[in-house]
Amino acid sequence: MKIGVAGKGGSGKTTISGTLARMLASRGHRVLAIDGDLNPNMGLTLGLRPEDFDAGRPLTHDVLDHREMDGKQVAVLAKPLEEVLDEFALEAPAGIRLLIMGRPETAGFG
């Protein structure tokens, strides 16, 4: 199940999404967390130390291949999901894997 958490700045999105992720992991689910904020801090709410979180690499565009299917551009993973996770995901407490969408220093290249 793919769940997104949205809301106005300061509403408590990250506190709730990170805590929910930890609780779902404790309840026995395999959990993949994705920090979709270009100023990421979900890692801290998941229980990572700042220095470990700062070491995480944001996802790069080349994880996707763009193919033409029925005249339309379709994006598919360039390699198996497990390989993408091994390359980019941070290991957070409770077995959670965390992907980061971007960081402020890379945002200008969007």
Place this chain on the structure above:
Amino acid sequence: MCSNHATVRGVLKEIPDDYGMVMIDLDASPEHLTRGTTRHLDHLLIVAEPYFKSLETARRFGVLARDLGIPEVSIIANKIKEGDLDAVEEFCRQHGFEIAGAVPFDSAFGDAERAGRAPIDFEKPIGALGAIERLAASLEGNV
């Protein structure tokens, strides 16, 4: 090509349904909805505080999420103090949203943050975590 959003959208689409639980923390701008980053979600939880600007933002996000075709869109009332929940319930009734959960205001969240700790790992108990645990249990029911 709006790269970061497009990358996350593409990856999200490619995660198989039986992966487990995927939890994405979205940024505060509506771009994740206007650019379709969140198109492949099963459920969007919109966190709203009990005051007008926060609820109005939640309403706009909710409309965009429905337009995108996200199957479930619901509201989490957050930082709720006594009497606040009525306003959120009234708002949800007016706009046809379900309330997925209500998390009480708890100053211990700020204490945890100042101590550099995840709320769930904080030494002092945080009473409001009970409401988030109930939310986790209800999400499980939807699997």
